[in-house]
Amino acid sequence: MTENNYAVTAENLTRKFGSFTAVDKVSFAVKKGEVFGFLGANGAGKTTTIRMLCGLLQPTSGQATVAGYNVYTQYEQIKMNIGYMSQRFSLYEDLTVRENIEFYAGVYGLKRKQIKQKTEELLTYLKLWDQADMLTVSLPLGWKQRMALSTALLHDPDIIFLDEPTSGVDPDSRRNFWLLIYELADKGKTVFVTTHFMDEAEYCHRLSIMRDGKIVELDEPQRLKQKYHADTMQEVFLNVVNEGGSDK
Amino acid sequence: MAESNTNPILINNLQKSYGAVRAVRGVSFEVQEGEIFGLIGPDGAGKTTIIRIVVSLLAADSGEVLFKGRSVGEHIQFVRTNVGYMPQRFSLYQDLTVRENLDFFGDLFKVPLDVQRQRREELYAFSKLGPFENRRAGQLSGGMKQKLALSCMLMHEPDVILLDEPTYGVDPVSRSEFWDILKKLAERGTTILVTTAYMDEAHLCDRVGLMFDGQLLALDTPSALLKQFDKPLFLVESSRPHETYTALKNADFKGEYNLFGNGVHISAGKDFSRNKLIKLLEENRIEYKSIRPVQPGLEDLFLELQRTAAS
Amino acid sequence: MNHVLLSIMRKEFRHIRRDPQTLAIILAWPVIMLFLFGYAITMEMRQIDTAIVDLDHSPQSRAFIERVTSTDFFNVTAVDIPYNEYEKVLMERKARCILVIPQDFARKLQKNPRTKIQLIIDASDPNAANYISKYFSQIAAQYNFAHNRIDFIPFTMESRLLFNPDLKSQYFFVPGLIAVILLLISALLTSIAIVREKELGTMEQILVSPVRHYQIIIGKAIPYTVIGFIDAIIILAVGHFWFKVPIEGGLLLLLGTMIIYIFTGLSFGLLVSTITTSQRVAMMAALVSTILPTIMLSGFIFPVDSMPVIFQYVSKIIPATHFLEIIRGIMLKGVGFGELKTQIGYLALIAFVLNAISIRKFKTNLEP
Secondary structure (H helix, E strand, O other), rough: HHHEEEEEEEEEEEEOOOOEEEEEEEEEEEEEOOOEEEEEEOOOOHHHHHHHOOOOOOOOEEEEEEEEOOOOOOHHHHHHEEEEEOOOOOOOOOOHHHHHHHHHHOOOOHHHHHHHHHHHHHHHOOOHHHHHOOHHHHHHHHHHHHHHHHHHOOOOOOEEEEOOOOOOOOOHHHHHHHHHHHHHOOOOOOOEEEEEOHHHHHHOOEEEEEEEOOEEEEEEEHHHHHOOOOOOOOHHHHHHHOOOOOOO | OOOOOOEEEEEEEEEEEEEEEOEEEEEEEEEEEOOOOEEEEOOOOOHHHHHHHOOOOOOOOOOHHHHOEHHHHHHHHHHHHHHHEEOOOOOOOOOEEEHHHHHHHHHOOOHHHHHHHHHHHHHHHOOHHHHHHHOOOOOOOHHHHHHHHHHHOOOOOOEEEEEEEEOOOOOOOHHHHHHHHHHHHHHHOEEEEEEEOOOHHHHHOOEEEEEEOOOOEEEEEHHHHHHHOOOEEEEEEOOOOOOOHHHHHHHHOOOOOEOOOOOOEEEEOOOOOOHHHHHHHOOOOOHHHHHEEEEOOOOHHHHHHHHHHHH | OHHHHHHHHHHHHHHHHOOHHHHHHHHHHHHHHHHHHHHOOOOOOOOOEEEEEEEOHHHHHHHHHHHHHHHHOOOOOOEOOOOOOOOOOOOOOOOOOEEOOOHHHHHHHHOOOOOOOOEEEOOOOHHHHHHHHHHHHHHHHHHHHHHHHHHHHOOOOOOOOOOOOOOOOHHHHHHHHHHHHHHHHHHHHHHHHHHHHHHHHHHHHHHHOOOHHHHHHHHHHHHHHHHHHHHHHHHHHHHHHOOOOOOOOOOOHHHHHHHHHHHHHHHHHHHHHHHHHOHHHHHHHHHHHHHHHHHHHHHOOOOOOOOEEEEHHHHOOOHHHHHHHHHHHEEEOOOOHHHHHHHHHHHHHHHHHHHHHHHHHHHOOOOO
16 A cells, blocks of 8 residues: 555644644545545534645644645645535526636636636536526526536546535435546545535445544444444434533 | 414415415425424425415415414414524524523513523523523534524424524534424424424424425325335445446336435336346346345435426 | 613614724724814815916015915915916916016006906816915905005905804814714614624514514614714814814704714614615615715705705705704804704604605515
C-alpha cells in the first residue's frame, strides 16, 4: 500500500479551541474511489475535521493529507482538487440553469471556450437542455440537486465533499443521485458524505461515527449493523453515540 | 368544546394553487384526538401548504378545512388562539435568552404570569433546558433550539399542535429525544400533526399520510401501510449494489426493482420467477451475494406509489 | 396598559440592547451628519477669486478698488489683464468675476454721479453669480454714500435683518438638518423592524397567535420613538451648544412637536415595512423616499413659495415641510403653539393616514 492509494489520510489529527478539544487524535484513511460516510451528533467534531481537510482550519497537531497534499502547507493545491456541495445547494435561484453553470465555471478559472464547452457537456449530461434558459428556482428539487453536484464537479476535482446531499428529496430522485455518486466513485473520485440521515448513510462504502471529537466506529454499514445486532443504521448510531453519553 | 364526534382537524377535498402550480390537489384526511398524525413526503409535496392552511396563514382555494369542528376560514381568531404551530425551519429570536423567548410567547398568548411560571418549570423538565435558561437562543445547539421552539409553542398549552418539519437538519440523537417528547405529549392527550421528509420517522406516528406532488398517496397506520405492499419482495444482496442495479437495467429486466444501500430490492410481480432471475444474473455475470426475501419498508411502498402516481 | 403590547415592546427593547453596534451607529450618525452638513454646506461665500482691471488709474478708481479688496469677500487673483483675455481668465477659473473700471471713470464721476463700471461674472453657478452681484451692489452703494454724499441720492433702502441678523447659515441649516435626520432615522429604523421578522421566519409564528396586527405595529413603533427622541435631543443639544443656534421659543413645545414628527417618520417606516419583503428593499425604499423629497421639496434648501405650484402641493404631504416651519419658528422666532396649530395638525394628519394604511396593508396571513 503506497500513499498513492489514498485520497485522504489523517493521523492523530487534533484541533483545540482554547481548552476545548474539538477533534481529538483522529486517524483514518480513505481510498481513492471510496464513498466515505462521516457521521456524528451535532458538536461531535465532524465540521471541524472537514474544515481542516479543506484547508479552512489549521490542525493543532497531527498529520493529514488530501489528494497527496499536506493540509498545513499546501491548502491552495488542496482547494483546486476538492469539490463541495452543501444541502443548501449553492445555486443562484434568480439565474437560469445555463447562467449558474457558466458562473461556477468562471469561478474556477475556465477560459471562455472551455466554459462554453463545459456548459454544453453538463446540459447534455443532466438532460437539462429544455430547461437551460429557465430560472433555477422553477426546477424540481431533485434536478437542482443533480445540478448542484455538477457545478461542484466543473473543475474536475478528485475529492468531493457532500454535506447532507439528499435531504428532502423524494426516494426516486435520491436513487438517481446515488447512482451518479457511484458513477463518480467508479471513475476513481473519492466522495466524502456528512449526514444526519441514516438512510443516506447506508449507501456509503464505509462509515465513521464520531463522538466527543473521536472516531468511535469505522466500518462498512452491514458490518456495523451486525456488530450491534441492529436492523437499521439509526439503531447503530443511537447505540454508538449513547454508549459513552451517559451525561445526556 | 364542540360536538363530541368532531375530530380536531378535518380536511376534505382541499385544493390550493400558486398561479399555475397546483400545490395541493384534492387532499382529504382527519386527525383524531390524541394521535400523532404524520404527513410524510419529499419537499414540494404540499405538506407545508396544508399545515399553513390549517393554521389560517393561507386560504384554501376550495374544499373544507375544520379545526375543532369550526371552519378555519371563518374562525381565524379562534384557530390562532387555540392552535400550537411550529413553522418550518423554526426560528426563534436568536438574541433573546431561553427564558425571554418563553416569556414572550407566554405573553403573546395572554397566559397569566403565575401559570406561565408553572408551565415554564414543566417545560424545563421536559426539555432539560432549565440549566440554559439565561443562554441566548443563538448559542444553543440545533437539538436544543428545536426543543426551545417546541416549548415556546407549548406555553399556552394548546391541545392541538402542528409541526412543520421539526426534525429537519438535526442529528439522530436529538431527533429521537424530540420524538420522545412528542410521544409524551400525545399520551397526555395532545393531538399532533407533524410533517417530515424522512421515511424512518413514519413508525413513530400513530397514522401516516404519504404525500407526493400535492396528493395523498396512502393513509393508514404504519403497519397497515406496509401491508399495502402485497407482492413478495426480494433482496439481491451485493457489495456493489449500483453495479447490480445497472446490470439489471442493461439486461432489460422486467419488473420493479430499486437501488438500496445493501443491494437491489426486486418486487415479485405475477410473472416473477426466482430461477429466471438467477439465470439472468448469471448470464450477465452480475455479481451478488445472495437472493433472499425481505420485509418491505415504507420506502419500497413510497417508490411504488410514486411511480404509479407519476404515470 | 395592554399586556401583549408591553411584551412586544419589551422584546423590541431587548433586540435593540443586544445589538450595541447598531445602537452606537444610530446614536452617533446624526451627530456626524450634523457636523458634516453644518460645516460643509454654507451658503455664504468668502474669498471669491476676482480679477480687477483698472483702466482709469485715478484716485477715485483706486478708492473704489480699495473698498473691494478690503472686504473678506474678494480675493484678487489677477490685475489689469488685457481685454482679449477676459474670457480665458473666466474659462480657466482664475477668477469668477472681473471688475472693469472704465478709462474716464473719475472724469465722468465728477460730472455725473450716475456713471457705470462693468462687472463680468461667471454665471455657470447662478446662485454664486447672484451673490457676487449683490456684494458688489452693496460696495457700490457704500462707495456712493461715502463719496457723493446723500444729497445726490433721493433715498436709500435700509434692510433690517430679523431673527438671524448675522445671516449665519447654520441658523438656517441646523433646524433643517434636525428635520432631515430625524425623519431619516425614524423611517429607516422601523422600515427594517417588521421585514426583519419576516425574513427570520418569526413573523409566521407570531401571526399564528391571538396577537392583533395593531399590537405588532404599535409595539414596534413605540420603542423606536424613544430611540428617535433620544437622537432628537442629542442633535438639538449639539445644534444649540456647539453651533450656537438659539432656542427662542418654548423648549417643551419644541420637544413635544419633535415627538409628533418622529412618530410620523416611524409611521412611514412601518408602511414601507409592511409592503416590502426584504430588509434590503425596505432600506432602499426608506432612504430614497425620505431623503430626496425632504431635501428638495420641504423648504430645507429651496423656499416652498418659489416652487412651481404643483410642487407646492406636493410639499404639503411631506412631513418635513410642516416640521421645518415649526422648528424654525420655535428656535429662531420664538413662535408659540397658537401660530403652529396648522402645521402640527398637518403632521398629526399625515401620521394618522400612514398608520391607517399600514394597519390596513399589514397582512395577517402568508397569501402571496
